[in-house]
Amino acid sequence: MTESANQPGPEQATRLSGAQLLIRLLERQGVTRIAGMPGGANLPMYDALVNSPIQHVLVRHEQGGGFIAQGMARANGQAQVCFASSGPGATNLITAVADAQMDSIPLVAITGQVPQQMIGTDAFQETDTFGLMLPITKHNWLVRSPQELLSVIPEAFRIALSGRPGPVSIDIPKDVQSAFLEFEAWPEPGIADPAPRVSLDDVQAMMDRIRQAHKPVLMVGGGVAQANAADALRTFAEQHDLPAVQTFMGLGVIPSDHPLSLGMLGMHGARYTNMVLEECDLLVGLGVRFDDRATGKVSAFCPQADIIHVDIDRSEIGKIKSPVLAIQANVGDVLDAINAQQERTTRPLWRQRVEQLKHAHPLVLEGEDDLFRPYGAIRAVAALVDDSVNVTTDVGQHQMWVAQAYPFRRTRQWVSSGGLGTMGFGVPAAIGMALAQPERKTLCFTGDGSVMMNIQELPTLAEANLDVKIIVLNNGHLGLVRQQQSLFYSENYNAVQFEQTVNFAQAAEAMGVRGVDLARAGNPHEALREALQETGPCVINLPVLETEMVFPMVPPGGANSDMIGG
Amino acid sequence: MTEQGRSVLKLTVNNHPGVMSHVCGLFSRRAYNLEGIMVMPIEGQAGNLSRMWLLLKDEERLDQIVRQTEKLIDVLVVERHTVNDSVFARAETFFAA
Numbered sequence: 001m002t003e004s005a006n007q008p009g010p011e012q013a014t015r016l017s018g019a020q021l022l023i024r025l026l027e028r029q030g031v032t033r034i035a036g037m038p039g040g041a042n043l044p045m046y047d048a049l050v051n052s053p054i055q056h057v058l059v060r061h062e063q064g065g066g067f068i069a070q071g072m073a074r075a076n077g078q079a080q081v082c083f084a085s086s087g088p089g090a091t092n093l094i095t096a097v098a099d100a101q102m103d104s105i106p107l108v109a110i111t112g113q114v115p116q117q118m119i120g121t122d123a124f125q126e127t128d129t130f131g132l133m134l135p136i137t138k139h140n141w142l143v144r145s146p147q148e149l150l151s152v153i154p155e156a157f158r159i160a161l162s163g164r165p166g167p168v169s170i171d172i173p174k175d176v177q178s179a180f181l182e183f184e185a186w187p188e189p190g191i192a193d194p195a196p197r198v199s200l201d202d203v204q205a206m207m208d209r210i211r212q213a214h215k216p217v218l219m220v221g222g223g224v225a226q227a228n229a230a231d232a233l234r235t236f237a238e239q240h241d242l243p244a245v246q247t248f249m250g251l252g253v254i255p256s257d258h259p260l261s262l263g264m265l266g267m268h269g270a271r272y273t274n275m276v277l278e279e280c281d282l283l284v285g286l287g288v289r290f291d292d293r294a295t296g297k298v299s300a301f302c303p304q305a306d307i308i309h310v311d312i313d314r315s316e317i318g319k320i321k322s323p324v325l326a327i328q329a330n331v332g333d334v335l336d337a338i339n340a341q342q343e344r345t346t347r348p349l350w351r352q353r354v355e356q357l358k359h360a361h362p363l364v365l366e367g368e369d370d371l372f373r374p375y376g377a378i379r380a381v382a383a384l385v386d387d388s389v390n391v392t393t394d395v396g397q398h399q400m401w402v403a404q405a406y407p408f409r410r411t412r413q414w415v416s417s418g419g420l421g422t423m424g425f426g427v428p429a430a431i432g433m434a435l436a437q438p439e440r441k442t443l444c445f446t447g448d449g450s451v452m453m454n455i456q457e458l459p460t461l462a463e464a465n466l467d468v469k470i471i472v473l474n475n476g477h478l479g480l481v482r483q484q485q486s487l488f489y490s491e492n493y494n495a496v497q498f499e500q501t502v503n504f505a506q507a508a509e510a511m512g513v514r515g516v517d518l519a520r521a522g523n524p525h526e527a528l529r530e531a532l533q534e535t536g537p538c539v540i541n542l543p544v545l546e547t548e549m550v551f552p553m554v555p556p557g558g559a560n561s562d563m564i565g566g
Numbered sequence: 567m568t569e570q571g572r573s574v575l576k577l578t579v580n581n582h583p584g585v586m587s588h589v590c591g592l593f594s595r596r597a598y599n600l601e602g603i604m605v606m607p608i609e610g611q612a613g614n615l616s617r618m619w620l621l622l623k624d625e626e627r628l629d630q631i632v633r634q635t636e637k638l639i640d641v642l643v644v645e646r647h648t649v650n651d652s653v654f655a656r657a658e659t660f661f662a663a
């Protein structure tokens with residue numbers, strides 16, 4: 001602390017407009033970059049941004065801005081900001097905010113609103129942004145005076161970051177942005193509340209259960225990544241010889257090639273993974289929410305097992321599964337407390353059984369040696385890069401193939417729209433990740449359906465000249481929907497084929513990004529290597545057949561034991 | 567008013583615009599039936615706090631919805647009451663057919 005802070009003299013009153021105040025408060029929060037688009041109702045914010053060190057990323061669509069901010073937040077765990085104007089600007093942001101809510105991403109969405117005296121008059125570009133954002137945020141505000149910004153902005157960051165992170169939205173009428181305020185003291189920046197204290201009794205009870213179990217399994221989720229507790233988790237698993245399944249959001253938390261890793265569970269998990277869960281007698285859920293894509297039919301999930309649930313969000317405990325022991329805490333704190341005891345256990349019998357299942361029912365990656373088959377394409381790409389790369393996906397078959405087959409080895413290496421399953425996520429999220437970590441290469445695996453949903457951000461990517469490689473697994477179809485029609489609607493295909501295909505390499509070039517079409521390359525392997533290894537943005541078109549399937553698969557609503565294929 | 571199958575929650579909330587939306591929105595989006603609501607500012611709190619009484623059907627998910635309610639930022643206290651021990655018992659006459 002500086003001397004002046006210890007003995008504050010009579011501070012000089014500061015006089016700022018609401019918009020200037022907002023920008024200064026964001027600077028004080030450590031914000032260095034904002035993705036957004038201006039419009040009538042947020043013009044004062046953009047006016048105030050001119051003299052700020054904060055860098056603005058001008059997007060082509062507000063949804064792109066929301067996902068760019070999400071990409072940054074998912075890469076580094078910090079709260080990130082996006083800007084939009086009122087009305088259509090705000091409604092365009094909605095999808096990205098809802099997506100952040102489902103995946104617990106700290107996003108601060110700041111929108112302009114019509115002046116207060118016009119609210120409720122159906123004014124030009126007026127929508128009830130407060131009402132629209134309410135069910136899809138952790139908390140949201142309509143700010144009624146510049147004075148309120150002094151408390152709302154730090155509070156917004158505190159809430160976005162505390163406990164289970166999530167999005168917040170702040171709607172600021174134009175007159176609040178323009179009005180001037182004189183004030184004496186700056187508020188402290190908002191930071192995450194300290195996590196609840198871990199009770200050592202709880203930790204003992206948990207360890208007793210684990211000691212008594214014969215067939216324990218860890219279920220590792222996004223909460224472990226959020227808590228930056230991957231190292232602690234690995235130590236814990238190794239010291240107690242505990243095999244670990246990962247949820248979709250937990251991929252990478254434990255390296256995929258680690259001997260204790262059982263891969264992803266659930267709808268597209270390997271057969272052996274779900275079979276181990278059938279047999280386990282204790283399931284330790286760490287930072288998970290027992291999502292239906294992970295559990296399958298809940299009543300049939302882990303039928304033999306007692307459940308221990310560790311989660312920071314008390315309302316998740318008992319929501320889907322009733323645990324025999326629940327600990328509401330930061331997963332990392334719990335693991336640290338356990339690891340401090342330095343106890344060691346081995347479970348040769350259980351490990352042997354797990355290995356047996358693994359060998360008898362492995363994950364089958366059909367066509368993994370063929371560049372023009374999905375698993376082969378993903379493996380070929382992975383073989384040409386190292387563990388430093390970040391990976392995003394869009395939504396569809398390609399997403400599930402990547403989840404199954406990409407060798408993730410780091411927390412926060414993998415970023416994908418899990419809860420909302422939003423097509424269009426991949427490209428802007430990759431831009432966000434690359435902005436946050438420009439030293440890393442970022443791969444985006446997408447489909448010819450999804451990529452069209454935010455392809456307008458390619459010029460944004462070109463302007464920032466980031467090292468982002470967009471790989472389009474192009475099947476000319478909405479592959480995952482086609483797969484469902486194939487399996488569950490007697491191949492009665494409808495509305496899944498695009499009659500007009502897009503030349504993505506040319507489309508990329510038209511928007512200032514290098515385009516490579518492996519279908520036309522004399523030596524596709526070489527073309528892929530060259531495209532991936534040079535630095536800078538590139539779109540790579542890679543044709544695959546629409547008849548490819550994601551297997552194995554649990555039919556929607558089915559039990560995980562009833563997998564088909566694979 | 568019958569006790570049977572009903573519970574009451576008594577909330578202390580920040581009294582500012584939007585709180586009612588946050589509380590009612592939570593119940594409607596989680597498909598939890600809210601049968602009655604009574605809200606007034608708490609006396610002697612300079613209008614800063616409100617008391618909110620909620621009349622609910624007993625459901626298995628009651629614990630869950632209470633936890634979700636506790637998570638709302640503007641909700642400061644959640645207490646469980648019986649119908650007889652609530653504002654709804656006394657308001658009964660106003661809701662006769």
Ligand SMILES: Cc1ncc(C[n+]2csc(CCOP(=O)(O)OP(=O)(O)O)c2C)c(N)n1
Pocket residue numbers: 394395396397398399421422423424446447448449450451473475477478479480481
């Ligand atoms: C915004 C949005 N609309 C619709 C869907 C439903 N949906 C899920 S996967 C999918 C097809 C995706 O096609 P593509 O991106 O080409 O990927 P593929 O399955 O072919 O790999 C659709 C339409 C969705 N998830 N998101």
